[in-house]
Amino acid sequence: MTAIGENSVGLVETKVLRVVEADAPLLLECGKRLGPIDVAYETYGQLNEARDNAILVCHALSGSAHAAGVHRPDDAKPGWWEDMIGPGKGIDTDKYFVLCSNVLGGCSGTTGPSSVDPETGQPYGLRFPIITIADMVRVQKLLLDRLGIDHLLAVIGGSIGGMQVLQWSIAYPEMMDAAIPVATTTHLGAQSIAFDAVGRNAILADASFANGQYHGKSVPARGLAIARMIGHITYLSEEGMRQKFGRQLRSTEKYSYDFNSEFSVETYLDYQGQTFVDRFDANSYLYITKASDYFDLARDHGSLQQAFANAKARFLVVSFSSDWLFTPAQSEAIVDALVANGRDVSFCNIDSSYGHDAFLLENDTLGAFINCFLTATRRRNGVEVEGVCCPRHPRVPSRAEQAHRARVDYQLVESLIEPDATVLDVGCGDGELLARLRQDKRIEGRGIELEQDLVLNGVCKRLSIIQYDIERGLGSYADRSFDYAILSQTVQTIRDPERVLTELLRVGRQVVVSFPNFAHWRSRVQLMCRGKAPVTRQLPFGWHDTPNIHCLSLKDFDEFCGHLGATIERRVPLVKTRPSPVRLWPNLLAEQVIYVLRKD
């Protein structure tokens, strides 16, 4: 048996490079100096001639430099991100040169607390200085310097690896085109700090810990196992655990009435704890979790917005719906801070029941996003990229999409937009309008869309799409940050049009709104003569299953604009989607309408 699967990078080797010499130790954030520092790393794929295809992958708490492939043909397990890194995979080693290094403080080849302290000739133990995420990133940068890599196409990582990605984007903004922080956060909340603290407590409480000087003796196995068990609970979601284990017993249908592990979830945790002890070092667990607790970009920079003020990369922020360790809301906070700085950011909250672990398990969806985003980034850089970046399955469009596709003719909206403008399309669907505007008017576009698959479509079109619910508002967008904000065929479907329109009028210099006219003569006649809720070409749904939860006419909207204090710059009533506007009795004859508004 071999672990080399199809599309594996195959046999790989961990190399070690000294990046800090003993006589020139590195000044750490804690104020202490550390040297020498060795770094273990692996690479996959080839650096191209232009040297513009290098990707740095950052690992999480228990990872290592060994991200893909196997060390020996008979290895039982491949690298920790084997499903993501390889020929034709999410991070495609046929196209990219991928580098992954073990973090400072780790236990897989890079200098850490169980390395030998040159001063004592013994392992450091708790004499090892406290390290931070920023220290880890500085050491990675030193490694790249040594390897002669002065530019990165992207930095990618999940969880604590994602913290490193964020730190990279802030510390070395010029050095990278793209940043892909996955399932991460700019700071741990009280609950996550608490879990880490209890885990460390369990290690420190283990009688074998001996102040970290357990090397060559019995290791603090029970303490480390307990820490790992706690961690594992936080990596899975409640729903995922319920599906995977429920109340299933390990081997019998009867309770054993003793304190042995008998529920499947107990034996799972026992196993996770035990195997972790065999491959990981208790001291490194202490140091890396502490680095994670200390990570706090807002604290370092005054605010989260200031933290990203100088970031240059395109961002793809990814969270997972059931992740309760580093929650979608924490990823949204990253997105909000980037948006507030006017940065180029896409965001997807991938629907998953795997919890935090999803970043290692949702390979199809995450891989498609990463692959599309990397391809799009290269194309934006003017590089010709061949082939298809993501698997496109023909989908049956949802009813909301069908309604959406009854959007007013794009040509007409295009005619209202000035060239070279900046445009925010709220409820942008698959991004087709933005893509056309970019093509024909050279606009710089951003989109907001709720559905995951449509967000992927947009990202694939080199667009920057954020997966947000419009109803949550646009609070992070600066005043007048776009020349145009577009709300196409959506106002009648949202709960609180007043709030959304008010926000759009703040964010956009001009706001383009279109909707079906509820007072079209067919609707009037249907209600007047037949006494029924109108069903027309533009309002095709029955009263009980319509996504349109508001009925409004041109007159209603005129009054509403007055109520909002908005000036109507243009009002284009339409029959069908003919670009020729209705002139006579528009509120009677128009099937739909496009408004251009402004509020000074």
Added chain:
Amino acid sequence: MTAIGENSVGLVETKVLRVVEADAPLLLECGKRLGPIDVAYETYGQLNEARDNAILVCHALSGSAHAAGVHRPDDAKPGWWEDMIGPGKGIDTDKYFVLCSNVLGGCSGTTGPSSVDPETGQPYGLRFPIITIADMVRVQKLLLDRLGIDHLLAVIGGSIGGMQVLQWSIAYPEMMDAAIPVATTTHLGAQSIAFDAVGRNAILADASFANGQYHGKSVPARGLAIARMIGHITYLSEEGMRQKFGRQLRSTEKYSYDFNSEFSVETYLDYQGQTFVDRFDANSYLYITKASDYFDLARDHGSLQQAFANAKARFLVVSFSSDWLFTPAQSEAIVDALVANGRDVSFCNIDSSYGHDAFLLENDTLGAFINCFLTATRRRNGVEVEGVCCPRHPRVPSRAEQAHRARVDYQLVESLIEPDATVLDVGCGDGELLARLRQDKRIEGRGIELEQDLVLNGVCKRLSIIQYDIERGLGSYADRSFDYAILSQTVQTIRDPERVLTELLRVGRQVVVSFPNFAHWRSRVQLMCRGKAPVTRQLPFGWHDTPNIHCLSLKDFDEFCGHLGATIERRVPLVKTRPSPVRLWPNLLAEQVIYVLRKD
């Protein structure tokens, strides 16, 4: 300083009674026998002459018999539910005789694993048999027998105490009028079992544990503290921890760069762990958490519905919105099982950020619910109860309520309901209609309502109200379980009328539906002549801020009934709320309408 606050029961004493003699040991669920068994208990208030005012309070994991008052005038802390039990409080000791006993396996006076094993003369330690929630309840029953209490007005408890309440309602259904399980569950899910298992692991891993024979030596303090810390994280909500601690540092603004506890949340957990060690026994922690893991009513009885098949009590089930240990969904499962059995159940999911701990902290709201429910239960028993049961603050009615109060005249609905019928009012508001129907038609009513305050109003009116969102459906209600299901002035506000109506037609032999007529001539004229979304007496909201997300007429609903396969038994078009039905052109002249439907 004294801990005797206002309205305290004051000085109290823990008594101990032997309920099982050594020579007649109790056969436990695990198959082993245990004896002797002593039980520690306290009582507050007076048993009345009718002996019908006794309430049993069941404590949670770390509680004891000492639920209220103080043992000495200078006690620093009163009993664990001091805020709930006392004169004029939620459990009013002026009215009720309250009894609380330490659970079997505990460490506060009742026989447990640290009691002396008569066979060895040493503490039991791990020789103590595994106990279950059912065993605990049997011992409580034996105590009541000894005390000559043969009937309980109510059994009340939170968390593991709530499990005891559920077990009581099943094991001794005839003995109690009311059951109030708070923040509890019928079984632990995989995640909760996992947390318990890791906590026990920490205790068992402590070098001082010595197979439970640590008495007189050093106790397994670090292991027990770690278990308690893990527990405490699960008792708070993420939101609550964020509000209470955030990333606040204990004493300085700078990181200390060492492994001492420096975040406030760390020192909080240290403190909780440390003080717990001083007052609780590690062996008891093992046994009680194991009892909680084993608790599984569906397993014991074949299904959750069967578990409650013989329950007789009125239930008030209470959960807390941010409780992620025993979640609102788990309480809803209890409610669903009771509903499926046609039991008398009220349910409230109290809005709180305190997490699981809310059952000890949300005293005002929980106290009002308990007080009202107890009073209502006594009144249903025909007992005259004086005074006000809950504080009624005059509230400004919400917009949804205002719309609700435009309900069709109750007299009219009343005229459609046969006497002595069973009625389910979906979206029942404050329960006024049900209360009137009970008064005038002697109906047996049940209500569903989403807003917490309105649920309390209903409970206070001796009604059984479940706090559910109608949109989740009525899946737990049996077919034809009511003579009438009422949906009054609500169909136009729900997302999926088809699903809700289908369910109502399944659950009710007849369904009474009322709604405003969108095709009333005023609406028609407004749309026809003015070209605006109608605003009328019955449809008083503007297009953009209306709770009415569907527009329907009598004709629309007639067709819809055909679509649903429902027979229209009666259709009562109304002008204003006049009981005289419109005869001519009802779809034109009726402002609103009442339908009576049936589906055979």
